[in-house]
Amino acid sequence: MNAHEVLQSPESAHRMSELTLLYQFSNTMLSTMRLNKLTHLVLTAITSPSSQLFERALLFLRNEKTDVLQGMLAVTRRLSSGLQIVGSQDALESRWEISDETIAEQRSAEFCAQVRLTRLEVDAVCPVIQRVVFERGICHSDEAHCHICPTCTAVRELCQGRFAAVPLVSRDVTIGMIVVDNPDTDSEISSVNLHFLQLLANQAGMAIENSMLYTRIEDANANLRYARERLLHGERLASIGEMAANLAHELKNPLITIGGFAGRLLKSLPASTREHGYADTIVSEVGRLELMLTEILDFSRKPTICFCPCDIVGIISDSLANCATAFEDRNIAASFSGSDVPLILLGDSHQIKQVFLNLILNSCDAMPDGGRLELRVRKSQRDGASVVVVTLEDSGGGIPDNMLSQIFNPFFTTKHHGTGLGLAIANRIIVNHLGSIQAHNTENGALFTIVLPLVEDTEGM
Secondary structure (H helix, E strand, O other): OOHHHHHHHHHHHHHHHHHHHHHHHEEEHOOOOOHHHHHHHHHHHHHHOOOOOOEEEEEEEEEOOOOOEEEEEEEHHHHHOEEEEEOOOOOHHHEEOHHHHHHHHHOOOOHHHHHHHOOOOOOOOOOOHHHHHOOOOOEOOOOOOHOOOOOHHHHHHHHHEEEEEEEEEEEEEEEEEEEEOOOOOOOOOOOOHHHHHHHHHHHHHHHHHHHHHHHHHHHHHHHHHHHHHHHHHHHHHHHHHHHHHHHHHHHHHHHHHHHHHHHHHHHHOOOOOHHHHHHHHHHHHHHHHHHHHHHHHHOOOOOOOOOEEEEHHHHHHHHHHHHHHHHHOOOOEEEOOOOOOOOEEOOOOOOOOOOOHHHHHHHHHHHOOOEEEEEEEEEEEEOOOEEEEEEEOOOOOOHHHHHHHHHOOOOOOOOOOOOOOOOHHEEEHHHHHHHEEEEOOOOOOOOEEEEEEEOOOOOOO
């Protein structure tokens, strides 16, 4: 037999066909880093009529967190005809390509959806899992130990006839497996085809692992870009906040001067004159601006807490006494259910009083035509520790539901006049005292609940 006859022999032609197929498969694995497209290319190549390997292929990838083989994709020969050969005219330098339309059609197939809902537990009980995942070898359903095994219900429900499974291995770790069968003809799965499938699976495993790593790197880069943008945004906000604090500090002194002179004019002008009304407007507006600047400065300063024992009941009583004029002006009936014994906590009494003054005055603003304000204090237990629970409930109609989750955000306000910093400052004070503040709506108004830790042993204080 001469060299020409050897090259033209059926065995040589078959080997050349396998070699060409292997080269095309290798070139295809290097053509994309998109995991979705890569898996479709792998299964389509295995089931393509041109490859004449198998009529159906199923892909399972291993989930490291849950340690299950998760069904990812299934391709049948009927849906694998969309494989296209692109590249060089030389078969050894060409590769396969698949359109997005074919990918969508394969993914929407009913059998593919069934496979994607399948989860296979990774344990040593099932002979298929034992052989493929742990031993990293080929498993055939006709083998004796697999044929009689009652545990492989999931694979047998998908592949009711004869099937075979090969591992996807990368860096000596099984990252998944490919299951193949011939449901249309029920033809035997030859050892030659299985050996060739193993060669393809070795390349596919490395390509899929690289694609997954590339995706993780892309996600990490996206997270880093997002974090960098947030950091830059935070730095810009910090610069704006510092500028606003400096501006508020510089504006406060001239405002005090303006308010002082306006107050003198107000006292010297007859109440019946138009000028008296002008001066009164100046005084009230200057006072409002001073209050706004004070809130901005309070919010911009780094809080310093002078911890000392203080009685929460006494703080609330003082706060109510300070607001007595506001209650009278607005015809508000305020009540306080306190405690017969002191409830001592460690904190800054001035800052805590600021919280209750802010909440009480906000309730007064919500009831310009009169209403009811109730404060209640009780001792409770949270996570095994003693706490004091203070509730403040008004009949001012409540807070709009779409705004309830935002009222503690800086610069958010429901008032026509205000900075939106009052509740933000109150929330920060309570959090700095290791407590919590929450707002809810009741049938007639708003309910604020404040929880603060108590001192366990108050003897000697």
